[in-house]
Amino acid sequence: MIQARDFVEAARERGFEWWAGVPCSFLTPFINYVLQDPSLRYVSMANEGDAVALIAGTTLGGRRGVSMMQNSGLGNAVSPLTSLTWTFRLPQLLIVTWRAQPGVHDEPQHALMGPITPKMLETMEIPWELFPSATADIGPALDRATAHMDATGRPYALVMQKGTVAAHALKPGAGFSGHSRRSPATLLAPTLPTDRRATRRDALQEVIARTPVNSTAVLATTGFCGRELYAVEDRPNQLYMVGSMGCVTPMALGLALARPDLRVVALDGDGAALMRMGVFATLGAYGPPNLQHLLLDNGVHDSTGGQATVSAGVSFAEIAAACGYASSLETDEVSRIGAWLSEPPLQGPRFARLLTRPGSPDGLPRPSVTPIDVRTRLMQHFGSSVGVT
Numbered sequence: 001m002i003q004a005r006d007f008v009e010a011a012r013e014r015g016f017e018w019w020a021g022v023p024c025s026f027l028t029p030f031i032n033y034v035l036q037d038p039s040l041r042y043v044s045m046a047n048e049g050d051a052v053a054l055i056a057g058t059t060l061g062g063r064r065g066v067s068m069m070q071n072s073g074l075g076n077a078v079s080p081l082t083s084l085t086w087t088f089r090l091p092q093l094l095i096v097t098w099r100a101q102p103g104v105h106d107e108p109q110h111a112l113m114g115p116i117t118p119k120m121l122e123t124m125e126i127p128w129e130l131f132p133s134a135t136a137d138i139g140p141a142l143d144r145a146t147a148h149m150d151a152t153g154r155p156y157a158l159v160m161q162k163g164t165v166a167a168h169a170l171k172p173g174a175g176f177s178g179h180s181r182r183s184p185a186t187l188l189a190p191t192l193p194t195d196r197r198a199t200r201r202d203a204l205q206e207v208i209a210r211t212p213v214n215s216t217a218v219l220a221t222t223g224f225c226g227r228e229l230y231a232v233e234d235r236p237n238q239l240y241m242v243g244s245m246g247c248v249t250p251m252a253l254g255l256a257l258a259r260p261d262l263r264v265v266a267l268d269g270d271g272a273a274l275m276r277m278g279v280f281a282t283l284g285a286y287g288p289p290n291l292q293h294l295l296l297d298n299g300v301h302d303s304t305g306g307q308a309t310v311s312a313g314v315s316f317a318e319i320a321a322a323c324g325y326a327s328s329l330e331t332d333e334v335s336r337i338g339a340w341l342s343e344p345p346l347q348g349p350r351f352a353r354l355l356t357r358p359g360s361p362d363g364l365p366r367p368s369v370t371p372i373d374v375r376t377r378l379m380q381h382f383g384s385s386v387g388v389t
Contacts, residue, residue, distance in 0.1 A: 002135050004029035004168040008040070010138045011066065014146050016093060017041065018058045018258065020051040021068030026097035026160050029168035030068065036174045041257070043286050044176070045250070046278030048073035052080040053247035054282075056090040057254020060239075060375065061262075062384030064146075065254075068095045071117040071159075072110055081124055081155065083243025084251070088375045089153025093145050095131065096121070097160045104162060121157050128157035133164050153372075178285035179348055185321040188331040190355055194299075197357040198334035200225065203296050204232050206334060207265065210341035213237045216263040217255060217378065221248040221272045223303035224360045225296060229267065230367045236381040239374055240367050246276035249293060253283055256291040256349075262382060263290050265341070270297040270311035277319070284324025287349030293320070294337065295353040302360055320351035329353070 008030060019034050020043040021027065034042040045051040048069040055065035069077060074096055085092065100106035100114025121128045127148055132141045145156040207229075211218050218238045220226035226240030241248050252266035273280075273295055283293060295316055300306045317330035326348035329340055332355040340352045367374065 001163060001166050002133065002138065003166050004033040006135050007132070007138050007165070008033050008037075010142055011093070012040070014142050015064040016066050018055060018063050018065035018254075019043070019068065020045055020054045020065065020254075021095075022048050022051060022070070022073055024068075024070035024097045024099075026070070026162065026165070027068050027095065029165045030095070032168045032170040032174075036171060043257075043282070046282055047276075048076040049078075049080050049247065050250040050276065050279050050282060052077045052092070053084060053244065053250035054254040055092040056080065056085055056088070057251040057256075058258040059090045059092060059254075060251070060379060060384070061255045061258030062379065063258040064093070066093045066095060070097045071099055072113050074113070074117065074120055078124070080244045080247050081126065084241075084247055085155055086125070087242060088371045090375065091149035091153050092155050093149070094126065094155050094157040095160055096128075096157050098162070101161060117159065121159075126155050126157050128159050131158040131160035131164050133161070176285075179324055180285070181324050181326070181348065183321050183325065183327055185315070185317040185328040185330065187315065187317060188329070188333065188336065190332045192332050194357060197332050197355055199357050200228055200296055200298065200360065201232060202334050203337060203354055203356060204229050204267075206338040206341065207267065207294070208233050208235070210338060211237070211263070211265055216265060217259075217382065218265045218267065219248050219252045219255070220267040221245075221269045223269060223301075224364060225267055225269055227364050227366055228360060231361070231365055234367070234369070236377050239378050240371075242371055246272045246279070248272065249276070249279045249283060252291060252293070253279075253287060256288050257286070259382065259384060260288060260290055263292070265292045265294060268293060268295045270295065270299060270309045271301045273316060274309060274311065274314070280319055280323040283349050284320065287325065289326070289345035289348060291349040292341070293325070293349060293351045294341075295351070296356050297353055298356045298358040300358045302358060306358060316353045317351060325349050325351045327351070331355070
């Protein structure tokens with residue numbers, strides 16, 4: 001058995017200062033230790049996939065990070081592990097607890113996931129080893145993990161058995177380190193019929209005009225949003241998500257936290273936002289002033305044939321306000337979005353939803369730059385390529 005301090009400090013020596021995850025009783029010692037060290041950062045996520053995406057964002061900002069999860073939550077992380085970290089080569093250390101390890105009695109809900117946990121990691125091409133149970137084994141395990149991460153740009157997993165880490169108490173008053181606030185939403189009633197609303201291209205032109213290349217990172221969600229942003233103008237400060245639907249916002253949060261010197265604009269879609277609505281609460285609680293969340297809502301899944309979403313019945317701005325964003329706006333006027341993009345920072349993240357017209361230009365191109373090249377270009381542009389090959 002090891003002490004939480006021994007592992008966390010050894011990880012810190014190797015540059016791991018960002019931690020995110022969903023609690024498991026096996027992980028409690030680490031969470032308690034990190035929460036009580038002001039030079040480390042733990043972000044409590046709504047689900048395990050969001051944790052992976054957030055640490056991918058801190059990696060994009062040049063910071064090493066750790067995602068922690070119970071093995072039952074590994075399923076929630078499959079999408080970003082296979083189509084975000086693997087595709088963009090954004091490495092991170094995974095700590096996965098091994099509930100219902102063969103031969104170890106556990107609750108019935110772990111009965112299937114226990115035996116297949118190693119196979120799941122191997123299927124995702126994530127090398128793994130048992131979490132070190134002796135202090136002398138911590139350094140070598142971390143060195144193997146970082147060597148793999150640096151050589152391949154992909155994650156490495158430590159699978160934690162029951163009873164590996166000694167308890168670590170949480171002092172009274174220590175714990176949640178985010179914000180607790182509420183702000184009123186600004187709701188501007190739609191004035192335009194759907195076919196007269198701004199197009200996505202109109203909105204993206206406003207974004208490009210008001211996001212200086214040298215000071216603002218723009219992350220565009222999966223599908224036509226990223227493709228159309230690329231078609232309007234390809235810039236080195238832009239990243240076009242592929243796969244990992246709904247993960248652009250936790251990734252943008254990770255980047256904004258890791259790089260407070262940059263403004264980060266996350267371009268979201270209604271389908272993607274509906275898929276991971278839990279992240280609204282995370283952004284409201286932890287989001288910094290340099291983060292702006294812009295939802296372009298055309299009411300359909302545009303890139304798959306225009307199937308309707310249920311966004312028409314959802315007030316995303318009121319959700320954002322209730323979740324703690326510093327401000328939230330809902331409008332169908334593209335000029336209001338232009339002004340919103342130019343407003344000075346507040347005490348937390350800002351949200352805006354623009355109702356747009358469905359549809360996309362014919363022959364919309366796919367980016368000719370690969371995801372790895374897009375990532376490398378952005379990191380080099382902002383000088384944040386530390387720890388990523």
